[in-house]
Amino acid sequence: MGKRKYTIGVDFGTESGRAVLVDAANGKELATAVYKYSHGVIDETLPVDGKSVRLEPDWALQDPEDYIRTFKRTIPAVLRQSGIDPADVIGLGIDFTACTMLPTLADGTPLCSLPDYRRNPHAWVKLWKHHAAQPEADKINATARQMGEAWLARYGGKISSEWFFAKTLQILAEAPEIYAAADRLIEAADWVVWQLTGVETRNACTAGYKAMWSKREGFPREAYFDALDPRLEYVVEQKMTRIIHSIGERAGGLTPQAAKWTGLKPGTAVAIANVDAHVSVPAATVTEPGRMVAIMGTSICHMLLGGQEQLVPGICGYVEDGIIPGLFGFEAGQSGVGDIFAWLVDNAVPPEYHAAAKKRKVDLHQHLEDEAAKLKPGESGLLALDWWNGNRSVLVDVDLTGLVLGATLATKAPEMYRALIEATAFGTRVIVEAFNNHGVPVNEIVTCGGLPEKNKLLMQIYADVTGLELKVTASAQTPALGSAMFGAVAAGQAAGGYDSIFEAAQRMARLKKETFKPNRAAQKVYDRLYAEYLTLHNYFGGGGNDVMKRLKHIKADVRSR
């Protein structure tokens, strides 16, 4: 046995970036470090000097400098903590939220870092949850339908306002000077790999899931882009590239500058960029069909592998080799989950519960979970639609909003808390059924992310609502572990890593022993409640009553006066 080798994964989340240093032989996590972005999510005013620049509703930006700071703070920290010799770190992988994109100069300089553009919101990073490009998404969808573009069906028939070309089109429409100044339009995932390696590469995962690219057909044709806007006709040639790298490839080696930032050796292998959700799949032991991976946090991403091409209405999309080589990677999502519970905790819980939580020395989420756990399924009389942040799958509609029904004068906060958990579980069941009904079976759910660690009541409710067994990854930082695994694959077996992600998954990924199995009695009650959920879901989300959209229009009308 040779000397132990190590690999580092860096996971760029919504609020912070996290590095984990693991043993390449067995995935054991030796050190972890988190950097909370200094500007976090920018959704009110730009962090600029002088007169403040206010953002419109639904905007969500970030500062790319926060990503560089993540490297500078977290990698030296994990090296220090573990005491590992940087020479024994064979690879580095990263994963990112997506679609999170930015405009840059030809050398990668973000436009927002230039004095000329710093006060223009469109020069900044548009975070995945920037939801202001809905008119552009509508145009993308209408034009694609009109022109009979075949790729539309791959995305469940609808492109989200969160995706790459919706955001691009919004820049073009609202800030043509930024569009013109942008030599490159690039996913933040690829941008940070560029900063590490000095080489601009593009990964198949974000290209496939967020930018309408496929291995067989490439990007949409130029005539389509021309129809969207003549200035967009050659966007791929002018500001992107047609060279797309497969997940698992090596992007390059660390530059001397990046080596200085991180304390690693120049030339250390860096993997092609990946997406937080997708990179979690092999880290959750899943490299085969039938086992859905649910990354559960502020939102949920559902990842599922299939042996063949299938059209599933309302899913986010599928990409051949997009997650695991040789398989079709299907993705679906719920745009608000932990976010909704946090909304309740922050906005609708009276002081007595805050005081009780404090007295018990638990956080308010935990206290409400404990109180909610005392209720039986159906006992609250409440039913909610989990659309506080719109609906990603299967309705693909950011203009849908949250609903609570069944309130009485006796309704209490723990009942609301439980109803919101249940609503998100029903949302998951809608997605599972969509896959099952369209030839991509789901036999179990492997979960990771913050929620499975924190909320056992939630896990049991999801098992009871879906009727499926829920498993949990052993790692508390699955995406970072997945990135580290891809770092080991980028390094290759000869360097002490692996030649494929299948081998890496077998050696480095593990599940917890504890699982959550459906309870028959609870399942029966939830079947009744789910039927009610589905009726409301279809009524408000399927065109029966578009009141949610009309209220948004009225709100916009009133605000514009």
Place this chain on the structure above:
Amino acid sequence: MGKRKYTIGVDFGTESGRAVLVDAANGKELATAVYKYSHGVIDETLPVDGKSVRLEPDWALQDPEDYIRTFKRTIPAVLRQSGIDPADVIGLGIDFTACTMLPTLADGTPLCSLPDYRRNPHAWVKLWKHHAAQPEADKINATARQMGEAWLARYGGKISSEWFFAKTLQILAEAPEIYAAADRLIEAADWVVWQLTGVETRNACTAGYKAMWSKREGFPREAYFDALDPRLEYVVEQKMTRIIHSIGERAGGLTPQAAKWTGLKPGTAVAIANVDAHVSVPAATVTEPGRMVAIMGTSICHMLLGGQEQLVPGICGYVEDGIIPGLFGFEAGQSGVGDIFAWLVDNAVPPEYHAAAKKRKVDLHQHLEDEAAKLKPGESGLLALDWWNGNRSVLVDVDLTGLVLGATLATKAPEMYRALIEATAFGTRVIVEAFNNHGVPVNEIVTCGGLPEKNKLLMQIYADVTGLELKVTASAQTPALGSAMFGAVAAGQAAGGYDSIFEAAQRMARLKKETFKPNRAAQKVYDRLYAEYLTLHNYFGGGGNDVMKRLKHIKADVRSR
């Protein structure tokens, strides 16, 4: 001009009783006193010694001893405060919540005061908002429809679970021993007048509005009662009476015992009992058609006079001479209004707003109102159905529940507060339109009760939503003033009072100068929101989707296990 004469009104509310002493010549209020019922609303456990007796959900009881204590505490207090000679108090009137009823012995002794029955919940006063008699109300309605009972149409086609025979039938069904032991079944309004005068009388108002009696047809026929339950066939003869007194009559004179309780002179004229809402109409200056009186507090009662008989679907009922002699008195209601705002304030407002209110030295309602007033109509994007306590008019369905729609991750408590106010305003508009569409026109709304005093935002929203001018009674205690007016009528002109309520109203009732007129721009937005409200109202309340009822069934199923 003779010596000044005075009259006292006592208003029995849900949580407390209130006496006001007024100048009979001009209605000027000289003193007021409130007694908070020592047992308040009994809805969890009976106030008895020994092992606790828990109540089922939806129960709401009271202790009749609290009513006697109200007389003992408040009347001496107003005499003391005003320094008036009790010999100059010419009359006493009372008004009560309704239907609030109790079983007694032949001498008026409440069954709940007897050791044998004290631990039986059915022996206590069933408060108006006791909502556990819905199965009995369903039976009353189904049987009446089946037998083609003509009186059903007078009540909008549906009897409420709150009413007299629903409560009676529940006693019979669940506690036949209490039914058997009850020599009398009587409205609490009539019971307190009995305690004052020593004479059992029954008033036309509660008989007409709550017990299916009418001046022309009397009570329902015995065959109908027999069909409900053979033991009920002779309920009117056995436990009630067919002698019903008109509003404005004299019930009797104060007994020596009641004189001792109150400090008034024995023989002081006591008016026939009245209902809080109905007694407010002349006190709000309304003795003619076209002017709706809205008594706005925890709930709203809508009172309207009409020159002729009209069938208005979904109203609570109409009674000839039920409010003002010579006119048809129409009644409608919203079962949750101030209650819903209080629910929000108690159950869904986070600590920061509590702290801000404290800092500003205003109560939390006021703080939320001030914050909500900064929003434009439609700006919150929220829409609610105001059914936290069911829906009285026009759906007459206690099994309906509250709904909020339009929530996003940015939704804040003041937006919720405003949405709930708006929802109750839409509920009022539904009622106004029902009257307008069925031949009982509404040209303005005269308001009284706690809300108009406290919440100017609410008043403006009601004007904007209904498109009607809202006026406010000058008295802060309109029902008590109305009762005092009827006390003056019971005394008669010869004693220094009046011979009719018309004269009393002209002399004793007044409105404030400040009124609330609709704002055109706000009206336009609210017309759009009202259209959405109405669609949801009809979908969830009109049989389009009975999910609210099914959730209640599921809740009951789960709880019963």
